[in-house]
Amino acid sequence: MSDRVLRVGTRGSALALAQSGMVADRIAGIAGCSVELVRIRTEGDVNTGPLATIGGTGVFVTGVRTALLDGRVDVIVHSYKDLPTAPAAGISLTAVPLRENPFDALCARNRLTLDELPAASTVGTGSPRRAAQLLTHRPDLQVVSIRGNVDTRLRKVTDGELDAVVLAAAGLNRLGRSDAISQILDTDIMLPAPAQGALAVETRAGGPAWFTEAVRALDDPVTRAAVLAERALLRDLEAGCSAPVGAFGQVTGDSLTLRAVVVAVGGGDEFRVLRGGPVSAASELGAAAAAELLAQGAARLLGAR
Numbered sequence: 001m002s003d004r005v006l007r008v009g010t011r012g013s014a015l016a017l018a019q020s021g022m023v024a025d026r027i028a029g030i031a032g033c034s035v036e037l038v039r040i041r042t043e044g045d046v047n048t049g050p051l052a053t054i055g056g057t058g059v060f061v062t063g064v065r066t067a068l069l070d071g072r073v074d075v076i077v078h079s080y081k082d083l084p085t086a087p088a089a090g091i092s093l094t095a096v097p098l099r100e101n102p103f104d105a106l107c108a109r110n111r112l113t114l115d116e117l118p119a120a121s122t123v124g125t126g127s128p129r130r131a132a133q134l135l136t137h138r139p140d141l142q143v144v145s146i147r148g149n150v151d152t153r154l155r156k157v158t159d160g161e162l163d164a165v166v167l168a169a170a171g172l173n174r175l176g177r178s179d180a181i182s183q184i185l186d187t188d189i190m191l192p193a194p195a196q197g198a199l200a201v202e203t204r205a206g207g208p209a210w211f212t213e214a215v216r217a218l219d220d221p222v223t224r225a226a227v228l229a230e231r232a233l234l235r236d237l238e239a240g241c242s243a244p245v246g247a248f249g250q251v252t253g254d255s256l257t258l259r260a261v262v263v264a265v266g267g268g269d270e271f272r273v274l275r276g277g278p279v280s281a282a283s284e285l286g287a288a289a290a291a292e293l294l295a296q297g298a299a300r301l302l303g304a305r
Contacts, residue, residue, distance in 0.1 A: 009073030085235035100170035102197035108164035135267025191246025194230035232286025
């Protein structure tokens with residue numbers, strides 16, 4: 001192993017550290033170097049208000065990207081769904097590793113499923129997308145807005161404050177908390193956030209080859225194509241990561257299928273689209289799906305765009 005040290009920038013949450021540590025270890029194994037995780041506080045970590053009101057897209061990203069650009073770190077790792085859809089000057093999306101489970105998970109008392117929850121049960125989530133789809137499927141539920149890390153949210157169920165919470169299955173799996181899952185919510189109930197379950201590994205544009213090539217080796221073309229379609233849809237809807245938009249791209253051979261939904265925040269009213277095309281035209285597929293949703297009238301459910 002060389003005496004080079006790769007500095008990997010990360011937020012300080014347990015999930016961010018788990019994700020960044022996993023990626024850092026893989027890069028180190030390929031590049032033959034040691035790694036240092038550099039913790040960086042972001043606006044999303046400091047401000048505990050609802051994501052939709054403190055800035056939504058970007059609140060977990062800007063501080064980490066600044067550390068990359070000013071040279072404090074060499075590589076940064078994000079939950080891809082947290083990234084703004086516009087490219088960042090001076091930064092390259094060098095790898096999109098193999099995607100974890102992209103779906104949402106219900107974590108309920110007594111391991112109840114969504115349909116088994118009694119009428120007027122309380123379900124916690126900080127996501128307007130999840131809240132809207134929950135209320136579309138079960139209008140009787142009381143959806144409670146919550147923030148906090150995974151353990152904090154799960155504790156609200158075990159302490160009896162809530163009947164259930166909805167979290168990303170990927171985060172639970174990466175933290176070794178899959179035992180808390182009572183039901184994986186299939187796409188007929190809840191489409192995930194665009195890029196949910198995927199990671200984005202960024203480096204400075206034109207950065208040193210000794211680690212850039214190692215990062216590039218982590219890229220999974222199937223995941224990148226699916227996520228590219230989902231994010232192109234989000235971009236053309238001019239909607240952020242806190243908008244009530246669900247999307248899921250699925251690759252089969254050379255073909256890509258994209259399902260998407262825009263849901264009224266209170267549930268009920270929704271617009272859906274299903275489109276297919278070649279993997280090589282993933283971005284165009286996402287753009288076409290967004291155009292179809294807008295033609296249906298989805299813009300009125302997105303608020304100020």
